[in-house]
Amino acid sequence: MRTTVYVSLLLSMLALDARAAIKGSGLIGYGSSTAIITPKIQEGFLMGFELGLKEMIGREKAADVLRVRQITGSSQLGAEKSATELLNQNVSALFGFPGSHDSLVVGRVAKETGVLTIVAGSNHNDLREMGPNFYTTGFSMDYEVESMLSFAQKLYRGKKGLVIINPSAVASMSQEAIFKRVIAEKRFTGIDVRVTRLNRDLLLDKEDLEQLRSGAISFICLTPYPEALVGWVDEITAAGVDLPIIAGTAWGTVDSDVLRRFIANRKAPFYMAASYLRGSPTAKSFEEAFFRSYAKEPTPETSFGYDLGVIAGTLVRRSKGQVDRESMIAAFHQSKCYEGLSIGKLCFGPKGGHATRPLHYLKYTRKGFVPAS
Numbered sequence: 307m308r309t310t311v312y313v314s315l316l317l318s319m320l321a322l323d324a325r326a327a328i329k330g331s332g333l334i335g336y337g338s339s340t341a342i343i344t345p346k347i348q349e350g351f352l353m354g355f356e357l358g359l360k361e362m363i364g365r366e367k368a369a370d371v372l373r374v375r376q377i378t379g380s381s382q383l384g385a386e387k388s389a390t391e392l393l394n395q396n397v398s399a400l401f402g403f404p405g406s407h408d409s410l411v412v413g414r415v416a417k418e419t420g421v422l423t424i425v426a427g428s429n430h431n432d433l434r435e436m437g438p439n440f441y442t443t444g445f446s447m448d449y450e451v452e453s454m455l456s457f458a459q460k461l462y463r464g465k466k467g468l469v470i471i472n473p474s475a476v477a478s479m480s481q482e483a484i485f486k487r488v489i490a491e492k493r494f495t496g497i498d499v500r501v502t503r504l505n506r507d508l509l510l511d512k513e514d515l516e517q518l519r520s521g522a523i524s525f526i527c528l529t530p531y532p533e534a535l536v537g538w539v540d541e542i543t544a545a546g547v548d549l550p551i552i553a554g555t556a557w558g559t560v561d562s563d564v565l566r567r568f569i570a571n572r573k574a575p576f577y578m579a580a581s582y583l584r585g586s587p588t589a590k591s592f593e594e595a596f597f598r599s600y601a602k603e604p605t606p607e608t609s610f611g612y613d614l615g616v617i618a619g620t621l622v623r624r625s626k627g628q629v630d631r632e633s634m635i636a637a638f639h640q641s642k643c644y645e646g647l648s649i650g651k652l653c654f655g656p657k658g659g660h661a662t663r664p665l666h667y668l669k670y671t672r673k674g675f676v677p678a679s
Contacts, residue, residue: 332371332629334618335392336402337412339377339384342475343405344533347560347607348376351404351426354608357599358615363622371622371629373397385411393419399634401618404559404610406430406477409442416440422634424617427559427581427610430480434659439635443614443652446660447477450555451484452493454527454579457667457678458552459496461577465524467499468517470538472508472530477556481529499527508534509541518547525550532562539568553578558668561605569670576670577678581649581663582609584675588650609648617644617652 336355338348352374359368375391377384385408389400393415399422403412409428413436416423422439429444458467469485472478485501488494502514508530510518517523526549528535551574557565558580569576583589584604592612596604604612622629624637642654653662668675 332627333373333395333397334371334399334401334622334629334634335389335395335397336372336374337376337385337388337392337400338402338404339379339381339388339408341380341382341384341405342407342531343560345378347562348404350561350605350607351402351611352376353600354596354604354611354613355402355426355615355618356611357596357608358612358617359619359622360599360615361595362616362619367622368619382407383411384408386415388412389415393421397421398629398631399423399618399621401614402426404428404607406433406480407475409433410476413440421631422621422638424614426614427555428477429555429660430477431484432480436658438658439638440658441654441661442659443610443617443661443663444555445663445665447481447484449660450579450665451481451488453665454552454554455485455488455494455497455499457577457579458499458525458527459494461552462525462550463496465497466522467497467525467527468514468523469499469501469527470510470529471501471503472534473503473506474508475530475534478529481554504530504538508537510538515541515545515547518542518549519545523549525552527551528553529556531556532560532564532568535568536564539564543568543571548572548574550575551577552667555579555581555665558582558606559610560607578668578670578675580606580666580668580675582606583649583666583668583677589648591646592648604648613644613647613649613652616647620644 373395375388377388385403389412401424403409404426406428409425417437425442427444428442429447431447433442471482489499558578593604621634621637624640625633645651649664667678669678
């Protein structure tokens with residue numbers, strides 16, 4: 307009798323393990339870290355992602371398939387820890403990891419394991435080297451840099467500009483090399499642009515600050531995230547520098563209090579590159595769903611998260627219940643274009659890497675950001 311009980315118990319345990327294995331193969335993972343991007347902004351990405359996923363597959367199914375691992379703290383390898391822990395839970399695909407730093411870190415994990423990985427809005431050029439199953443919903447930095455210079459040339463032909471680089475940020479340093487190459491190629495000869503790095507305190511050297519104060523420079527191009535520029539904002543404000551600014555997508559990806567404090571007291575124009583256009587026809591459905599769910603207005607980072615969530619939900623639906631690594635990859639390759647996003651439509655390339663998505667320039671007004679004419 308005792309032997310029969312033991313056998314019955316063993317069979318029950320094996321059955322539980324089998325069910326757990328089946329459930330594990332039906333999971334997707336969302337990861338992030340606060341190595342670079344603040345917890346508040348990371349939470350915005352996740353809020354959007356969960357909403358997009360629920361909109362596609364329903365609340366109960368989303369809760370059943372999604373596993374989330376957010377690593378807090380300043381560890382530069384937080385994204386790797388997040389991805390590894392999710393993979394140990396047998397997730398079949400990885401999503402999230404906003405920011406070029408985290409995307410590059412998790413890209414190495416994705417390349418080694420071959421798991422389908424789609425990150426949110428990162429633009430670093432090296433992301434196209436992470437293998438055929440690694441994608442980002444962001445466009446390439448080449449595209450962004452050329453777009454910024456083209457926009458500057460339209461507004462400030464014949465003028466001198468200064469591009470500001472954050473030496474401690476991977477994405478900004480990558481843009482430095484592209485700016486220098488494009489400037490050397492003399493494709494935008496209508497403007498005279500120079501590139502400079504902030505110092506270790508993320509402030510301008512005296513020579514650069516004096517050029518801004520003296521009027522030798524007519525406009526500024528910003529590449530760093532706004533949170534990295536708190537000291538710089540105070541520095542140029544104290545120096546009385548109020549020049550036109552063109553900010554890259556690092557400013558248009560997040561809803562930053564640093565940004566709003568800075569530009570609210572300026573007289574010179576402030577322009578910002580962005581994909582998400584609040585109040586646009588393509589964004590209406592997303593904005594209504596977001597307010598209905600969270601009782602607050604969406605931010606740019608929530609739109610990036612939402613679009614990624616819609617993509618993830620689409621893949622789960624395409625896999626028709628068989629959410630394993632092979633079926634998720636096959637579902638992705640059925641069609642690399644996605645519609646119904648906050649930005650309208652987004653398409654991925656054939657061999658991993660960046661997406662094709664719209665890029666707009668917005669101008670700050672007392673009524674908020676509006677499309678720049």
